[in-house]
Amino acid sequence: MMYEGAVQDLIDELGRLPGVGPKSAQRIAFYLLASEQVDVERLASTLIRVKNDVKFCSICGNVSESEQCRICTDTRRDPTIICVVEEPKDVLAVERTREFRGRYHVLGGAISPIDGVGPDDLRIRELLVRLRDGVVTELILATDPNLEGEATATYLARMINPMGLTVTRLASGLPVGGDLEYADEVTLGRAFSGRRRVD
């Protein structure tokens, strides 16, 4: 079923969002259509504001309201350890555990050949630049405990191990198949303290 003009355009736009199928797109579109003018305007302006104001930290790739994020500029954080995660939301998950006092590197996803995402599509080059000056001595690979995350960690370990850094992976207390952000704080914290070296 096709609608006319603006309504169909909205359904099409919503349908491009991750996890939103055609039916959900239709449901959201008609929900918005029936909503108060002021509510829709607030949503629209938030969307524009997030795109205009929120940037990505030039060092770690985390979301940030300034050129460099708060973690990268915090001198109390240990500059010798970098925790590599897939998405900005994973930084929050790790921060909640209070187990980690180093800095982060956000890859912007995981290697997934079937989706056309290869190593060059992630912020791997930026990571290598950060490792160049020898300050960093340990790299913790905290990609998601699913196959894409595992493959990404394998790729990184293979590339970085010869550089003489200690490369570790979160302990396998995390069940395979999941997203890092769904691990509860205790489990994730335990996975951190029990991290093991990858060769």
Add this chain to the structure above:
Amino acid sequence: MPLYRDEAVVLRVQKLGEADRIVTLLTRKHGRVRAVGKGVRRTTSKFGASLEPGSHIEVQLHSRMPDGAHPPGSQRGLDLVTQTESLGAYGAQLASDYSRWTAVSAICETTERLTEEGEPALRLYLLIVGALRALVERVHPSGLILDAFLIRAMSNAGWEPALTECAKCSAPGPHTAFNVPAGGAMCENCRPTGSARPQRESVELMVALLGGDWTAADASNEPARRETSGLVAAHLQWHLERGLRSLPLVDRS
């Protein structure tokens, strides 16, 4: 048929909403099926690692739509995965071997592209299970396993490249010209200008891979393997409407 059981290989997974996943399966008896795995991404999921790409599973599905409820060509509803049992976590066993993992991805994507929803494809099903198992058992180099799978899958789709005789006039070979659009090896009379001139060893390697002659395939040299990969990929891409995304990302090191 609200509930049905089958064997399947997980070809692709996509995130859905908060914690669910849409999985694309090639089942043994029901062809390609798209289904929802509820809560798969929660770390406490009962499905564990069974709904990961490259997993060979026994699966129970709940069909959302009774057979025949759809007019032809309409979008089929997604089935629901209600139970799984692992027959071989091939993908999970290969995620820590980057070359083999990228080969798994290419095998899964090719399979997805060569099948239709709801149409049984038993031969291809057996081919993919065999290829995944061979990758895990590591008895052959992963590049050869991938190319053997691709060339046999093409043969199964009716796109077998001509190798031992001319693609146009069937004159017996060996021929030194190879032309992808024309269908493979070509004799000197039929060969269009601009045809490739692969080494004899490369064509022999393709014959070996197609026929399952692993003794010959394993004995092949590195340049022949590289050239064969290129020719097999070119032949496959020529027949598919859109290029495969995973094939250029396969790690052949």
